[in-house]
Amino acid sequence: MVLKLYGSPVSTCTRRVAIVLHEKQVPFELHPIDFAKGEHKSPEFLTHQPFGQVPYIDDDGFILYESRAICHYIATKYAGQGTPLIPAGLHENALFQQAASVEMMNFNEHAEKAVFENIFKVWHGGKSDKEVFDKHIEKLSARLDVYDSILSKQKYVAGNEITLADLYHIPYGAMLPTAGSNIIETKPNVNRWFNEICSRPSWQAVKDGIKSTA
Amino acid sequence: MVLKLYGSPVSTCTRRVAIVLHEKQVPFELHPIDFAKGEHKSPEFLTHQPFGQVPYIDDDGFILYESRAICHYIATKYAGQGTPLIPAGLHENALFQQAASVEMMNFNEHAEKAVFENIFKVWHGGKSDKEVFDKHIEKLSARLDVYDSILSKQKYVAGNEITLADLYHIPYGAMLPTAGSNIIETKPNVNRWFNEICSRPSWQAVKDGIKSTA
Numbered sequence: 001m002v003l004k005l006y007g008s009p010v011s012t013c014t015r016r017v018a019i020v021l022h023e024k025q026v027p028f029e030l031h032p033i034d035f036a037k038g039e040h041k042s043p044e045f046l047t048h049q050p051f052g053q054v055p056y057i058d059d060d061g062f063i064l065y066e067s068r069a070i071c072h073y074i075a076t077k078y079a080g081q082g083t084p085l086i087p088a089g090l091h092e093n094a095l096f097q098q099a100a101s102v103e104m105m106n107f108n109e110h111a112e113k114a115v116f117e118n119i120f121k122v123w124h125g126g127k128s129d130k131e132v133f134d135k136h137i138e139k140l141s142a143r144l145d146v147y148d149s150i151l152s153k154q155k156y157v158a159g160n161e162i163t164l165a166d167l168y169h170i171p172y173g174a175m176l177p178t179a180g181s182n183i184i185e186t187k188p189n190v191n192r193w194f195n196e197i198c199s200r201p202s203w204q205a206v207k208d209g210i211k212s213t214a
Numbered sequence: 215m216v217l218k219l220y221g222s223p224v225s226t227c228t229r230r231v232a233i234v235l236h237e238k239q240v241p242f243e244l245h246p247i248d249f250a251k252g253e254h255k256s257p258e259f260l261t262h263q264p265f266g267q268v269p270y271i272d273d274d275g276f277i278l279y280e281s282r283a284i285c286h287y288i289a290t291k292y293a294g295q296g297t298p299l300i301p302a303g304l305h306e307n308a309l310f311q312q313a314a315s316v317e318m319m320n321f322n323e324h325a326e327k328a329v330f331e332n333i334f335k336v337w338h339g340g341k342s343d344k345e346v347f348d349k350h351i352e353k354l355s356a357r358l359d360v361y362d363s364i365l366s367k368q369k370y371v372a373g374n375e376i377t378l379a380d381l382y383h384i385p386y387g388a389m390l391p392t393a394g395s396n397i398i399e400t401k402p403n404v405n406r407w408f409n410e411i412c413s414r415p416s417w418q419a420v421k422d423g424i425k426s427t428a
Contacts, residue, residue: 050360051320064308066315073308094278094287101280104318106265146264 007055012171022202024082027214099158099165110140151189221269226385236416238296241428313379324354365403
């Protein structure tokens with residue numbers, strides 16, 4: 001049975017999963033969840049994703065949520081097809097885990113909140129707070145200075161091969177310009193890396209909205 | 215050569231790693247980093263941990279940072295000794311990855327900030343903001359209601375066997391009462407689970423400060 005992806009065609013976390021489905025050449029059906037109707041908080045949805053967040057997948061009856069865990073599962077299950085995204089060697093895998101953890105704790109921590117402040121909050125009828133946005137961009141800038149140094153010595157965040165850890169950055173990173181920040185452009189090695197990963201067919205296929213491929 | 219752990223004997227993230235070293239029966243030397251002297255921002259430290267955070271390890275010349283990545287590396291390298299902490303099966307491993315991601319995004323996100331507000335900020339001469347603390351405890355409470363439902367059906371966060379994902383919660387969870395919140399106690403299944411993982415010899419060995427075991 002074809003893999004079912006439950007989420008929103010334009011949600012950042014749903015697109016994170018869709019990128020990996022494209023990289024691993026796994027056909028999937030998108031089942032859109034209507035946030036406006038509160039479908040992600042419906043009793044039926046909560047039986048599959050108890051935190052009321054998107055996305056989750058149904059892979060022939062196996063239910064899984066948390067976008068990065070889903071990406072890891074897909075890259076593990078389909079290790080032999082598409083782009084290799086999880087290094088197998090002990091040290092190489094450890095450096096991948098390190099980079100994936102840095103993405104969550106040092107990048108996403110501030111990129112998500114900056115994007116929320118200037119985009120999602122406004123979509124939901126709120127008013128963005130310039131001070132909050134600037135604080136997150138300032139902190140992100142300091143973290144990206146470290147990324148810039150790392151990426152001056154290696155091609156990707158976990159070494160010289162692309163991994164899931166690179167792809168995890170795309171959905172929020174790509175929204176920073178729309179949120180009003182050119183912070184990525186200002187760091188030459190980060191800019192080179194980010195442009196490269198964003199030019200991949202996987203992101204090009206989902207950046208304007210996810211479509212089923214099965 | 216014995217594994218070297220560079221961090222603080224009382225830092226939450228350093229203790230996260232030390233718990234796993236105890237669970238996996240891996241002897242280690244603690245090399246204390248003096249925050250007061252700014253040792254974590256020294257040029258030498260930054261060559262090993264470019265973000266200036268603790269801990270990092272030196273395992274016979276292999277340098278690794280990010281506490282959860284270090285724990286994953288130790289549990290992988292020493293899969294055959296001590297407590298098994300990473301499930302091998304495709305689905306079991308995916309549910310472990312899901313629980314580990316929930317810990318970072320739903321638990322740590324608010325537990326860390328609540329503990330920072332009422333403990334670390336004050337240690338550093340700041341003044342805690344009750345409104346900020348209460349907001350994080352309120353959000354954490356909603357997430358722990360979901361944990362309580364999950365833990366009413368299974369023994370641990372990833373299923374019926376303990377994994378790294380359980381242990382990741384200990385350092386910040388154990389500081390919540392000191393920070394002034396009894397939120398864990400108020401959720402019966404969370405309370406049962408948290409008391410059980412905190413009673414393990416691994417946490418008892420490091421809760422009052424990490425000591426070298428080699």
